[in-house]
Amino acid sequence: MFCRPALAFLLALPLSAFAAPAHYPLTVENCGKALTFQRAPERAVTIGQAATEILYALGLGERLAGSSLWFDPVLPEYAAQDAKVPRLADNEPSFEAVLAKRPQLVAVQFEWMVGPQGAVGTREQFHDLGIPTYLLPSDCEGKDNLKGADGTRLEAFDIQSLYKSVRQLADIFDVTARGEALVASYQARLAQAVARATRHSGKDVSAMVWFSSANLASDPFVAGRNGVADFMLGTLGIRNVVESTEEWPTVGWETLARANPSLIVIARMDRRRFPADDYEKKLEFLRSDPVTRNMEAVKHNRIVILDADAMQASTRLFGGIEQLADASERYAR
């Protein structure tokens, strides 16, 4: 692949502003690699629900030759598109299952799927076969995925990285205007949620976000600093009581109980690998454990139940922020 990023950038920008069909060859800078496209991909494969749903949001379902790595059922508004796309695997697909679709693009949500220790294969392996891999920038920019169980954020998650993935994917598929419109709608939703939350600013509202635990009473996995959940709290002016910069660190109840946050956010998910995956089990634990039942948030029932997929770097996070804004508004009264 011969890359001329600077030239391509100049070419792509003014043309994309008019959504001109002829902005190819297009070069996109993506997580340390320059990808060049001669034309819009006709067949793409996705690894990761967030990448799949961005393409559906852009109305590109018919360009998808396969999807994989699902965490939750597809959003109802995308069900019609999804029905026509073969699912390669519920979890990570094998390298050859992806190749069999002869994709012209592989769009990936998490670096651990195609990174240096890629679960599916490395980006180099795909590129050697002439298949470009597009990794959602939210999982590579300012994040070290070789450190900690779910990677460690070196810089705080930036919502711009999510907008960037929408814009870049729209560009690659030659639907630039759709991308801009989608980003504008997300920005409006975010601004609205923030406006609601800042009405009662000035109070020190703190929170912890409990994702799950290996065993119900043992140290829980909670949202660390700089991650997506932390971004959601910070955007609404809520302080995260957890100080680790791992994405989802394991922190003891002793530490959490003494931090005594004013809100507790618990994740709801369909997965049932650990008993604590069930949000009702989490509620039961919080209300019955002799220590946690004395926490402010539990005593005053300031517990927010939030969908787990809304805490990921995906377009679902806007729904999550709206839910959280609702809750903080309710409790601020």
Next chain:
Amino acid sequence: MLCAGLLLATAIGETSLDMTVVLKVLANKLTGAAWWLDPIDEGIVWNYRLPRALVAGACGAGLAICGVILQALLRNALAEPYLLGISAGASTGAVMVSVLGVGGGIVSLSAGSFLGALLAFGLVVLLARSSRLSGSAGLIILAGIASSQLFNALTAFVIARSANAEQARGILFWLLGNLSGVRWPSVGLAVPVALLGLILCWWYRRALDAFTFGADSAASLGIAVGRVQVVLMTCAALVTAVMVSLVGSIGFVGLVIPHALRLWVGPGHGRLIPLSALAGAVFLMAADVVSRTLIKGQVLPIGVITALIGAPVFAALLLYGERRP
């Protein structure tokens, strides 16, 4: 010594609490004093730290006794529940019950764990007995390694059915031990089981002395070899299983403690058994304190600490020859 260990383990934790707070909590709960305390601080000391220390102690004592039993009956200095794969079998049993729901909620975690432990132990004995390399002292350890690998793989398989980074944490819990979920109900199981193991083992102390010279010599001394073997082996499997079902598998306690004690009090089981139990209890409570404080703001799996101490001891035992236990 046990009380000092308990107090220390209760006073030191993830967050720093004043010693006076700790003493006031104990005074409130034990003597009915009525100091006013923050209910969260009080809960942390009474409901988190104290049960944790007690279970750590019971676990350490239980595992040390298992080491004593296995070393005497198998006449092998390296015998220990973790190295023989019994802990791995117990983990698999527990995971089958808790993750796969085998037994439909009727079989408890401990029972599943006990079946796993027995199965693993049976496999090890069978492998060692039917091997054509019989006679070599290292044989049972090799069989133990095979069994550990098999059962650890099964545990990982059961947990890792889905692509998510979190799977690693679930696996870590069972493979390296974790005391963070321990509460009072665990104490009610761990302490009686450890005491039962201790009493049973002490009851058979003379038989264990005799076994040190081999099953034949034991028989010639009038000991019902078969029955003693079955009773004590079952006891070791049961104690290991209960401890594993509560805190995951913690290695090397059964190796380090009996050997250290033998150097000090000699091989006689009359003294070795109670002192091993005591030292095991204090050792694991101390290991737990270290695991909670070594890296600030992070709790290491306790199995990491015991392995860091235990593996060099294992190496030393290999290097300096096999003294008969």
